[in-house]
């Protein structure tokens with residue numbers, strides 16, 4: 373079961389057991405992680421599931437698809453080199469321990 377750590381804006385961290393095949397966004401919504409809105413439910417049309425992948429993990433992820441890269445242009449908070457849309461980050465064993473940081477705003 374891959375664990376995800378969500379680093380929240382208030383400086384606290386939530387470590388949650390995820391499920392392979394389920395996205396980091398869905399895992400956050402199911403566990404009431406504050407700061408991920410996911411207004412479109414994961415169909416890549418809202419950019420309100422923005423996260424900053426911890427730099428220790430960002431190179432371990434596949435590159436964003438063209439559609440994700442396009443939608444990253446619409447995030448509300450500052451976009452950085454490790455910005456990703458968490459609905460597109462699907463958990464598997466290789467991501468056990470991944471850390472994502474919640475941005476200051478989603479809208």
Ligand code: FES
Nearest residue numbers: 414418419421459
């Ligand atoms: S949930 Fe809407 S783009 Fe990810």
